[in-house]
Amino acid sequence: HHKLAEVDIYEKLPVPFGLVRFGVAPDHPEVKSYGAEDNRILGIPGENLSGVYTARTLVGWYNGLPENRDLEPDLSSETAVVLGQGNVALDVARILLSPLDLLRKTDITENSLAALARSKVKRVCLIGRRGPLQVAFTIKEMREMINLAGTRPLLDPADFMGLGDALKDAPRPRKRLTELMVKTALEKPNEKEAGRWAAATREWGLTFFRSPLEILPAADGKRAGGIRMAVTRLEGSGETAKAVPTGEVQELESGLILSSIGYRSLPIDPSVPFDPKQGIVPNILGRVEGAPGLYCSGWVKRGPTGVIITTMNDSFGTAQSILEDLQSGTLALSDSKGGFGSLRSVLHSRGIWPTTFTDWEKIDAVEVAKGKAVGKPREKVVDPQEMLQLIGH
Structure with missing residues (x-):
């Protein structure tokens, strides 16, 4: 313009x-289109044990990000736990469970392909603090997971009973996503699907209403051996519902624990305004507050939420602000x-x-x-x- x-x-x-x-999964080349480069930490005991990684680090490893190329994750555990229920969590689960023939055709690194060929992981549990109506992944990624060759979904029917009323006023994408999960959990699969699931050697499941309390060490005290979680219940409903501990606790054995609970941005330079609490550059429609002529976009503008298309639309908004400032003369071109x-x-x-x-x-x-x-x-x-x-x- x-x-x-x-x-x-x-x-x-x-x-x-x-x-x-x-950052994009190697088997999703169609979406490969100053980022949020720090991870939110769990802030629980045992987080530094061997076998505990952020999902972001694992994604960097199989995508050949230089800083993660020597990760050598421990894939000797049959059960992997992913803390989080967003698209990155599903990406990681899908790569851990995908047949090697599918991965060989992608740009995944040879090193990680070799490690995945030796992997013992047969089961991935995706754990969320809240319920089925609050998952953060999208329908395309969910459908892909349900149809993944050689794997079967483990969805507890009890989690999906009686969601009808809550869905009445839900936005259409949320409604369609929930209906897909309900169908998978409660309806009898067709003959082809039933056959595929019966023959599957790998599986994945969604575990709701659990909040991580502690990573438990294995016998050697150095590696992860499991995770202790608080059982939660919801206060409120819809997107704003909060998970509250019930006092009940549950443990799960696993030597591979991946946290996928989001990212946060870091300040780039002392001269650029930054809000450490929200992890954003304070701005109005992309115009950095207190720094005329400086603009921001993406997660540093509004926090680490949304998918690639959200960020694209977001950048169009910032570009619009720049164009308006050029037209009004606020942004001087004479210098x-x-x-x-x-x-x-x-x-x-x-x-x-x-x-x-x-x-x-x-x-x-x-x-x-x-x-x-x-x-x-x-x-x-x-x-x-x-x-x-x-x-x-």
């Missing part, structure tokens, strides 16, 4: 596309702004030689060629030093 606009994008790594490259030219000279004066998009195209060509050799869309280079060598830095 503005013919003179030039957009520069800066990335932390020598390769572009951030979360699209490193000579050097753009990347001035930044380049600052970097060079510090002895930093940034990689460019042309450099990335060289890395891209190598990755695609490596992938082609093994029948994959690409085989990612996961070592930043190797990336720099490929472009002669």
Whole structure:
């Protein structure tokens, strides 16, 4: 909408596309389109035991994110526990349970593919503090999970009885998602589905009304051996319902515990306003408060909720604010702004030689060629030093 606009994008790594490259599940290439780079912690005893990871770290590992490439997760436990019931939780469960033949055709790293081939995980329990009406995943991901080859869903019919009334006023996406879960839990599967589930060697389930209290150590005291959870009940209803402990406690054996309870943003620089409590840059429609000419978008603008399309729409809103400020003269164009030219000279004066998009195209060509050799869309280079060598830095 503005013919003179030039957009520069800066990335932390020598390769572009951030979360699209490193955060989206490798078997979802159709959605690979300054992020929230810290994890919310559980804040419970035992969180630092071996075998306990954030879902984000595991996603980074199988996607070849340099900082997670040496993770070597312990996949020797038959039961994996995922704390959280959002799309990332389902992504992780799906990758842990997917037949290798499906994964071999994706850009998952060879290293993680080899580890998954040795994996003993046969069961994934996705645990949520609240009930079926409060899950955060979407219908597409749920349907994919129900239809995953070689696996069967374990949904307790008792969790899905009598949801009719509560659904009457629910928005359509929530209604359709709940109806799919109710159908899977309560209706007799058709012959084909029943046969597939009977033959399945792996399974996954949704466990509701449980809140993590403590990760329990295995006999050696170093590794995770299980999890202790508070049984909860709901106060209120719908999206705002709160989980309250009932006083009852339950334990579950597992040596692989993944927390998928969300992300939070970190402050980028002391000069940029930041609200540590909400983990956002204070703003009005994307305009950073107290910093004219500075704008923000995505999770740092409104907190870590929503899917990729939510964030896209969000960026359109911020772009609209910038255009309005240009038209009204609030955003001055008269100042000579050097753009990347001035930044380049600052970097060079510090002895930093940034990689460019042309450099990335060289890395891209190598990755695609490596992938082609093994029948994959690409085989990612996961070592930043190797990336720099490929472009002669």
